[in-house]
Amino acid sequence: MFSVFFLPSKKGSRAARVGWALWACLLVALIAYGAFGRQLFILSTLGTVFLYVVLTQAWNLLGGYGGYLNFGMVTFFGIGAYTTAILHHHYGLSAFLTAPVAGIVAATAGLLIGIPTLRLRGAYFALVTMIITFAVQILALDLEITQGALGIYMPRLPLTPLGVERLFYFLFLGFAVLVTALVYAIQHSNIGWALVAIREDEDAAEIVGVKTVEVKWAANALACFIAGVVGGLYAQRIAYVEPIGTFAFDTSLNVVLMAVIGGPGTWQGPLIGAPLVLLVADALRVTFTSEVNRVIFSVVVIVIALYIPGGVMGVLQRWRRRQSAAPAPPSRTP
């Protein structure tokens, strides 16, 4: 279809090195907490944060770099969860073995939705992904293999609750690091630039030889694959899947929120957005209902879309550019 190669990037400035050091420190601290921390609540919350980091990074590929928004990320996540649950229920296969299969099934679903909609420019992909969740949810409710509203139970792992949370903490942390590295690599490859070109001006991208449709399909399939794998693992984590909770619109909404707030189209964006949204949401949940919570976040999203398009990363980048531009005196010539 197309070849992938990496483009050399200019070696980092001091600020970039400081940034790398900070990320490395954070990773070490998280690993240390995973190994020694004993608070079940914190381990489980952070595990969920990592899960969302993975989902948001996956969304970021096509949504952030390519500008094609997926408003139904939960569809592919849920398809992954159901795949491992069904494979376990009928064939007794462990979710850890079948997670890649879940990814492949989700990627196939992504292609089925992407092939008709991503040929088109504009918002068709966004609209279809937004409304397709309902169709898939109805399928899960009505098909025999998914056991309808009853859902599918999976056996709990032979570990203490703390052990289970610790296992998934490390699993999701590892996966988040892996996917972030992948997104970083893609950002610095020709595919990443092709996606950015599609976002900025699709006609021009096509004229200079970018296979726009194929690039969009590939990015979407990869994103759905990642969502499917993490969905499959999630099914084992909660040990129960049912149509309403597994295909909850909230998950899709959270992913968009995290990407938009963190900064779409940057590999750091999801790393900032996911914890920010989730931890603030958890803190608010104590005082408000989830509706008030969502009202607050939707207002934040509107404000960001209107006034701060790049999210947190956009603000940081602008600030850094101003910092580096500041020493040079402005030219006096008109």
Add this chain to the structure above:
Amino acid sequence: MLQQIPTIVVDGILLGLIYAILGLGLSLVLGIMGIVNVAHSAFIMLGSFFAFELFRRMGVDPIVAFFLSFPVFFVLGALVYRLLVTRVERAPQTQGLVAMFGLMVLIENLGTIAWTTDTRVITAPYTNASLVVGNVTLVHVKLIAGLLALLLIAGFWALLRFTLVGKAIRAMGQNRVAATTIGVNVARLSAIMFGLGIACAGAAGVALAMIFPFSPNTQVQWLAWAFLVVILGGLGNVANTLVAGLVVGLIQTFCTAFMPFDYVYLVLYVLLAVILVVRREGLSHAVRRAI
């Protein structure tokens, strides 16, 4: 089964008229202004609750609410345009989509706070009455809602065809720059157009509330219906939207007659995918402009 077919056809046509006004506002706003109004269905939901509140608190008949909803939602739409849409109209498409998506979530959750997620119905005095003509059963509410929808469609058609504002709107849809050159106030007209689109959504919500149960958090499925009508009928054309609505309505009533209700959704989604594949040339250029 065969005796039922006339009833199914009439039902389908009446439903189709309502689906046509569900899609009409979306189609006009998308076709003429190039704005993908993801929040369209949220305004439909607000329309339903507008009728519900008027009925519950003041006993206002839904038919009256239908006519009241139009000016109210027109003003609401124009306000949303001024506050929100003008700021993202010239921005990249994703930014506008995100803003409208945020608006949808905002309205849905404000609705949930105000009315909870309970499913509501409006029981007007004539809700359960029906008229039997030969072997066709006409349910009064469906008949009334269908006729109101037809009236609205006719009104829009006449507005766009015969009035100066309508001609200016169509000119803006064809070529924004040229319209500006010949003295059309594009900014004001866009506000009017967006207001009309939202007014249409509000009125459609009232018509829906007469027939279907509704709740704040199930509104996205109406977006699916509206979107289907838009894709089938093309953008910014009243007559084609009417035909598309009728087709969707007939498909739905025939499917519900012959298979379990839930599968109607699946049939429609498959139809959606097929149309997107078949009609792609017709759709591609229209949405390229703005949001």
